[in-house]
Amino acid sequence: MSPLDLLVAAPLAFMIAALLSGPWGRWWLLAAIPVMAGLTVWLLLLPEGSGHVVGGWTLPLGVQLRADGVAQLMVAATAVCAAIVGLYALHEFAPGADRSETAHGFAFWPLFYLLWGGANAGFLTTDLFNLYIALEMVSLAAVAMAAMGSLRAALRYFVIALVGSLAYLLGVALLFSNYATVDLTLLAEMARPDLATKTALAVMTAGLLIKAAVFPLHGWLPPAHAAAPAPASALLSAIVVKVGFVILLRLWFEAFPAIIAPAGLELLGWLGALAVLYGSVQAIRQDTLKALVAYSTVAQIGYLLLAFPLVATAAGTGGAWAGMTIHATAHMLAKAAMFLAAGLMLKAVNGHHLKDLHGLARAMPLTVAAFGLAAVSLMGLPPSAGFLAKFLLLEAAVEQGAVFAAAVLLVGGLLAAVYLFKPLAWAFAGSDTPVVVAKAPLRTAAPLALALLAVSLGFAGQAMVDITAGSPWAGPPATEAEDVQ
Amino acid sequence: MNEFLPLLLVFLPFVPALISFALPERMAVWRDVINISFALAKLALVGFLLLSVEDGVTTEWRYEFLQGHDFILRTDAFALLFITLSAFLWLIATVYAIAYFGRGPHLARFFGFFNLCVLAATGVAMSGTTITFFLFYELLTLATWPLVVHKGDEKSLRAGRIYLIYTLAGSAAFLAGIVWLKSLVGTIEFTAPPDLSGIPRLELTLIFILCIGGLGVKAALIPFHGWLPEAMAAPAPVSALLHAVAVVKAGAFGIVRMIYDVYGIDTVSELGLGTPLAVLAGATILYGSFRAVMQTDIKKRLAYSTVSQVSYIILGASLIGPFAIIGALVHLVHQGIMKITLFMCAGALDNRMGIKSVADLDGAGRAMPVTMAAFSIGALGMIGVPPTAGFISKWHLGLGGLQSDAPWVIAVLAGSSLLNALYFLPLLYRAWLLPPSAKLASVRELDGAWNRMLILPAAITALATLAAGAFATFPFSPLSWAKLIAESGYLK
């Protein structure tokens, strides 16, 4: 047995268990957390890059699961996020007098485990077709969770996500016709820069950009993420978009680094820059809290794309690579914290607008503190993990003379400060708001724990850099290209 | 043990910060006691370090937080100059804040962030590398924001917004500068200035502009001074400690570090960067004084006076000469003591008698003689009347100007002193010589422990202003310490 299989199988088992046990399904979480925590620790202890082919088939046929640096980091961050969001959801979806809430509560748990299992599969697999399955598992769970908030937004999300999946699948079919394999590691060895491969890469990338909500294909994200219940929004923004991103990484930097034209990387970089600027400006213009946080996700995803050209030309340092993956991790934790905190604040004031937050810093200091700490990481201010990521990326950009990317990094941080301090300013306004005693301490603790983690991970910088360095393509792909030829 | 001393010194305020956040309002007395005792403990620690640094023993703590990036805290003489000032004034301001607020709302939050600010200011002082400096510099921005918006009214929220936009934009420029410089020469430790020969002049100049521009925002150098007068919407203890001391000093301190410990005076003078900066500082001095004359609100007038006075430090640092740098270093301390006195008095006048504008001051000297006496000493110090601390600063700066062949500095100093007199003397005239209104006459300044506690800090710093001037040649006086720093490496 290997933790690699179990990390995918265990959530699915919990999904079935949760489905079967009806109203008691939510209590499976208490079993799932220690099990998944144990498996994650096991995964982190595996030697980096150790792979495992499921079911004993040999490679072209079998499906390989592999623990490289990025997978280890993302699976671990997902486990932390999912566990804490799950604990929050235990309260959020506790059965009450309101029937609709219990219906949500019943539907949430199977979807929660489906998403968890799908995300783990997406991070661990090197098989492109299996990645398609993982993508669909995650999308299905995500759409259903979005439907808990707004059916119309969910439907829009569903239709667009379907197109993304099919574009990806089309690419898989083209690659298979060309190489007779869909395993990334094998493809990397025999990649040829022919038209079919390039077409495949292009359509797959387009599909994944939809899934990762990269500008200008982000349109589905803000309504879907803003309308969903807080724990669902947290999972959607934290985990779901990262699955598309990680698959994109595997395609561009593991399977086909040798055939990628610099122009393609530049294009992705530009898209990222536009996403940062557009998402931030939109976030500034929002007057409802959750829409603001959702647009912030669009902006933050932009940094990941912005890093693509930096990673590809990193002069042997791998700093850009580490910066990008740490950014993904930091965003995961901070955004989950922020959505949970936003959910608590909005529920307390029974409103949706920024001005409804008036005086909340006194009424619920811990929740506002969680929001503030998450904001520190998203703005990329020290000592948070978000700062570390931005610093590494900035350093890489400056070393490579990528002035524009450096400017976007700095300006993006400033814009983030503008939109994130807006809700905080409302929370700090006034001085006569009465103190509200938290009814569920666990629910208050959840966003705070995530936010503190996002901030304090900045102190574990070198450890994270070391983990991310354990990816087979963490170095500059220039050397990889030489290997191929 | 000794290597952890710097760490302890920086993170000591973290304990009262956490306690302040956590303690419920009904245990406010405990919060006060803990805050004061930690401030005392820090002062004791600083005293111990002063003795060891005078013997030439510097301690440092380093931690490699990223490969190739060291986090270094070091107690060198220059760091201790700033730390001693902040530790002393922290104690003073804590006592003052307790008396000023009494038992108002959100004080847990106030003292929590207040402590974090002191932590950040100490960290700024002890940073041994540019990146460490940046970490604390940014933390200072973040921890100050909740204090600026403390009152929660429209005006403070606006001030908070402006403050953030200015300072975060400044930090971004500074970060760009230090990352750029690091990509050229590797890690920059303040004790071992990097070798900058061989780097194109244009690049060095641009980096210098980015860094000084970024630091200049906090130091309120024109045209980046706009946030400081706005930030006066904050309560008086915040204006007193932070805007007069911690925040603007962090910027000025950083500029001195950039010139002397990163670029080195030789490179700065070779690139010809000192004179433009000195001219900019001179312009700020005159502009700030000029604007101060036109303010009718006392705190605003003091704020523009700060804009002007902080640039004395930058002027001294950029003139590059033994007397000039001694003037700059000593003014770093003197301005802090004098300005905190003025702000604490202004706060007390507002708190006790509701005096906000200059016109309300008539006869205040008779109603609150101790407060107004302290205010007068601070004001005379600002003008530079001997034997106050301000005279020592201006004397050295003037000599420095002559020594560096920049006689125009004398004109700037004279003009500024004239303007200082123009905006401070009418206040003193109104307070002491005009008849008080009926409302003021009924105030009894020293009745009750709270009121005595409100006046005491300003009285102490006013005496310190006199002492720093009169006993300037004694060991451990700010002047002697500034000379020690200058001799230990800044004179070359």
Next chain:
Amino acid sequence: MAIVEHLYPLTGAVLVGLGLYGFLTLRHPLRQLLAVNVVGAGIFLILGGLGRGADSTDPFPQALVITGIVVAVALTAFGAALILRVAEDERAPDGTAADDTNGNHP
């Protein structure tokens, strides 16, 4: 001869094109869902046709197609249910639809 050899992939490509055209021109979600299914069918045809060798048939692409069809069926069913729920909501007389329980969205 060449046409016959590439009959499956070519038909698949035509289906993909048709489906994509339908998706872009049609506005009703149900029609869009059907169009997407046509695209899916085209892709499966491309994949399935690849395994058709001269003498033996490669089972691997067939396995992929079957898995893909299962996923497509599941998603179509889910999408149809979602469309149905939206339609029910729109028909709700009092306007207090279950949609926008959070009210964030106009």
